[in-house]
Amino acid sequence: MNFEYSDKVNKLRKQVTEFMEEVVYPNEKVYEQQVREAESRWTVPAVMEEMKAKAKSAGLWNLFLPESDYGAGLTNLEYAPLAEIMGRSHIGPEVFNCSAPDTGNMEVLVRYGTKEQQEKWLVPLLNGEIRSCFSMTEPDVASSDATNIQASIVREGDEYVINARKWWSSGAGDPRCKISIFMGKTDPNAARHEQQSMILVPLDTPGVKIERMLPVFGYDHAPHGHGEITFTDVRVPVSNILWEEGKGFAIAQGRLGPGRIHHCMRSIGVAERALELMVKRVKNRVAFGKPLADQGVIRQWIAESRIEIEQARLLTLKAAFMMDTVGNKVAKKEIAMIKVVAPNVALRVLDRAIQAFGAAGVSDDFPLAAMWANARTLRLADGPDEVHKNAIAKQELADQ
Incomplete structure (x- = not known):
């Protein structure tokens, strides 16, 4: 194993470090002040969009994604020192469009999404125009065992009907959050690890309701936040399923x-x-x-x-x-x-x-x-x- 950084990585390390020092660190307090002084804490601070535009124009964008068609084409080993530098600031990863849960959701869409799903959701996520959340954890079961999940996904004709209560859906409070990757059961009688499926649920679908935002040791993490969301008779097209039933x-x-x-x-x-x-x-x-x-x-x-x-x-x-x-x-x-x-x-x-x-x-x-x-x-x-x-x-x- 050779962990020596290549010339390409060293160049990116230098660029990301300089960007953090010149743009991100000086704006941490500005970001917090804009969140604090906004009419609603669940409003995107203007300084974040300004920093994102600068990072994008500098070519420091989507560095996390290995696929060169969509991201920077970096391996996990190459990306590691860059993620470390970004992670020094709580606002750093988002500036470079490299923050969770969007990174994981984008990877899911790259690997398992159809062309139509990618066009509708992946492209705007890659462009930093929207954000997303991941709805897996549930309050009523020990979600550390994913097979416990009780959320219901039932097919009715050309639609799936979804019913569930989810929580800790990080990012759900952001007004830019438009889509959830939702995990639930399509077949409770299948083999234990084939009962679950994942499906795309737009947050403006009737029946989706953010019940509350959950604090972490008193921090609300606005405008990102962690949502408790109910899904009541939510109907989405069959085409919203990821991969296929039972692959969740x-x-x-x-x-x-x-x-x-x-x-x-x-x-x-x-x-x-x-x-x-x-x-x-x-x-x-x-x-x-x-x-x-x-x-x-x-x-x-x-x-x-x-x-x-x-x-x-x-x-x-x-x-x-x-x-x-x-x-x-x-x-x-x-x-x-x-x-x-x-x-x-x-x-x-x-x-x-x-x-x-x-x-x-x-x-x-x-x-x-x-x-x-x-x-x-x-x-x-x-x-x-x-x-x-x-x-x-x-x-x-x-x-x-």
Whole structure:
């Protein structure tokens, strides 16, 4: 395995880094202020569309998508350092049209969508004109086991009738969110992993209602947000089915592989920024007669953080390399391992940084508290740690 960055990747790293420094970081507070001062928090801040236009004109757009017909043609290994840089800011990925859940939904449409579905939904998503959500998790069942899902998709003639209550449909609060990729059961009597299907549901379809937006540790994440949505006798054309009936679980597994590693790439960026902020802080604060940077425990925190970040980055690159060379299925253990490791590393580094900042660390004056809240959700999103650990152990037992 050779993880040395190619000239192409180094050029993109430089471009993305400069763009972050010149455009994204200076506008983080502007973005927050525009959200706060808007008549409705669920309004897209003008500065976001301005930044997106600049990124698009700079050619820093859809870098996540391997297919050169639609994206930049980068491998997972090539994309990893770029996602890390974008992930240093909570608004960074969207600026480059590389944010979840749109990235995963676009990959689904590329791989499983018909020409008509791609024309109607993929093209505007690729252009950054609309956004999307992914409606899989349900409040009434343990959704860490996707076969538990009870959402009903029943065919009636040329239509499917959908009934369900979903929640944590991230992005549903955005006024640009026009389409949901919805997972439900088309045949409860089929084999366990062939009962589910995925279908495209426009959010303006009669019977679709956003009941509420769900906060995360008190953050509403406006205008993106996480919606609880009811689907009551929602009718969509048969042509909205993705792939075919009974393929929902297979699509989910294919979608979540890249989605998981993208989260990990961004988590390393979060950890790097937290360490950077901590180092800057402890160099400039004095306690008990000397800079915090000279306190032994602080140096332990810095050393442990650097060690853990490097370990997490190497495992991320290994998983990305395997996805590129042997495929997601063979790389599933490595994907599961990094999905456990990366969010936990980010949380540990963030916790040390918050401690070094003292009371300021839990305030909104610095990004650490919001970064911690986001990172903590990743121990649940796309499968909780415990499910991934069980899968890792199961495969290890089989391998030996």
